[in-house]
Amino acid sequence: MPSGIPPLPMSETPVLPETPAYDPAAVEATWQQRWADQGTNSPALSDGRDPYYQLMMFPYPSGEGLHIGNLFAFTGADIHGRFQRMQGRTVFEPIGFDSFGIQTENYAIKRGVHPAELTPRNVDRFRSQLTRAGLMLDWQKEVITSDPSYYRWTQWLFLQLYKQGMAYKKAAAVNWCPNDKTVLANEQVIDGHCERCDALVEQRLLEQWFFRTSQYSERLLNNIAALDWSEVTRQAQRNWIGRSEGAHVTFRVANAHDVAVFTTRPDTIFGATWLVLAPEHPLVAELVTPGQRSAVDAYLERTKTQDVVSRKVNKEKTGVFTGAEAINPATGQPIPVWITDYVLMEYGTGAVMGVPGHDERDFEFAQKFALPVIRVVAGADDDPATPLTEAYVAKSDADLLVNSAQFSGLTVPQAKKAVVAWLEGRGSAQPVVNYRLNDWCISRQRYWGPPIPIIYCDSCGPVPVPEDQLPVVLPHIEDFRPDDSGISPLARHDEWYRVACPQCGQMGRRETDVSDNFLDSAWYFLRYPSADRDDVAFDAALTRKWLPVTTYIGGNEHAVLHLLYSRFITMVLHDGGFLDFEEPFTRFRAHGMIIREGAKMSKSKGNVVNPDELIDRWGADSLRTYLMFLGKYEEGGDYRDSGITGVRRFLDRVWSSVHESVTDGAVDPTVRRKLHATIKKVTEDIPALGYNTAIAAMMEYVNVLRASERTVQHDEVAPLVQLVAPFAPHLAEQCWEVLGHTRSVFDAGWPAFDPTLLITDTITIAVQVNGKTRGTVVVARDAAQSDVYAAALLDANIAKFVTVEPKKIIFVAGRLLNIVV
């Protein structure tokens, strides 16, 4: 029961009971208990009407506990969800824990605690912190990705992709720290060095599992246009997918295979003075002449010890001549074939034509190795005969081709088309679209993740674990740390590792890699409604009713990886007939970042604010409201230690006003008008995530409410309690009860505003003279220009600026009058 405050009688209130002090700790504990006891936040998913799926990004349960940034993110989503509920929707607001992954594992290693022991502890702490924050979470559908009841279906998902031909294995480079003797994730490589010991990271080739994300590049890109997502996020995805239009051009090489290059500048082909391959290019061995063999071998050896990252950091151009020559298909001239590490095997064809005149990298390469530079594009003011001192990158459509045979004189865009068409006719080019998006490597040579459900058999090859044998339980291994073999620690657990082949029964070996943490989170939103089902990954009927997610709110740091992988998985499941939609999140909004006193919060700076302490001191409702008051939700805000007092004062006043309110009088007309304006503002601001201005509007209303000496009426505060409820849910529930209601304020609907009340009889119009505001006049709402002008001249302060007959008068009805003299 709540703290025993008797509701006021609805009629006669001769003596005001003394207002109890607002004690957030007591109020919040009471209501959190009641919500849990009464299942207030657990809607009936199978028959709730008008379903609204409000999703927030489930946290990784770190050892440090809930961060204020998490709280900011969740509160913003929660307010949106609570508002939708008060609008009459059935709102499902689930939560879970992204508890698998390298972060957890590394933390466990650091602390010397097993992740299986650490994770439940961290989850418990998070759960209690989330509860204290007053979020409208449906705990009955909680999901924990490291629990076998969840990762069983992550493994099932892998098998579906495998069946659809979307999962395959190939040799790929991993980051290898020679000092720590361990595989590193890309995030652990800082400027080419190990984040822990700073050793230069190398690359090692390992057989790894991939998903064919690249096959979905075009769809992933094209669908973006129709998504109701924050523009920053959509832009980040477009950049990441990285579409570029160009052509494959084939260069002949005597006594060897042709070499295909990808270029976005086929118009510059007459300036291609060499050809260059990535060190890993399959034709390298074939092309190298005997005389160059040792030089090439030495170069390849050197690049091999560099990982992908450090290769990108080292901008100094290096390379080696193969001894071979290719024929430029445009000029028919022989050009040398080189090898360099600035050409990447994983993009395009792994080979590039060197056009030093019009590409900065190629120009540097030409300088270093004294290769010829030919200008083939010139601006209007350029003399084509002047030697280039730097690469000339075409800037405008006024740039024309030069030194390019029959194409000279064409503009760059014209030439792009014409050159490709010409070469295509001669069988040495074709237009192609290239995407930057690579296939998704999901293999991790680590322990704390879901084992990939594959068994290797000497006779049958890789065999998927039958679905009825899932989950492949992650065995408990005391020493779970990665070792210097580059193979997952799971390989050391012989009992687990050796297993009969499901097809032929011979002894086989399990796949020892676990899957990427991002796979866990790429489908959790599908699991939530069916979280308590152990017979399916997601129930068909529930999924049809609740998905796709209505609104997803989260941080833009996940703009590419998490959100893109989720889209990919959803598309694959759609194509496999498991889902009838192909985009998982109808609406996505990226919130901003919280900084503190102008600086980013970080452990190393020691300026991290602790949500627990703040809730102890001010209450969760004050903290929630303050976080939302800091600025535009989508832009984040600057946490100032002193600022929360203002919000707390506001809530104190709401509390007092409600407790002091009576029913013995009429609603004040001024108050009523302000109230309806406030309802309008808050109703419009919340769905647009304009939380800061919604709060400001409510503050204004409370200021008006308390400005006069009169007693506040019930009808003046009841709608305010509803408006404030999404922000300060505990306080609102308590106040709602004080006002005599027995059901939750979240089932009380949302107050409507009467637009006719917003119209006033008189309005204030600004009067400008020559564009400078000189005063205001109060006139009738529908006053004509002449009336306003006459009224303006009656004001001495205005009239003194109007000394001559006005040249012109601009009148904006209801806003201003500008007298031009």
Added chain:
RNA sequence: GCCGACGUGGUGGAAUUGGUAGACACGCCAGACUUAGGAUCUGGUGCCUCACGGCGUCCGGGUUCGAGUCCCGGCGUUGGCACCA
């Protein structure tokens, strides 16, 4: 290098999308009630000026009766991509 966002009082931030710049809040100043105030309440608070008034939204131009808002050119901060051909 490519793509995007932003720049407003001492501070966080508002501004109906071209129409009274600075809402709301912090802080500060003054007052009231107090033994007391890191409580509560009231008033004030962009800058210069005794005032009239002038000046003010990063800087410089422009469009307009009117620009924080639109256009051109800078400067600065910040996000995404990046030896991607």
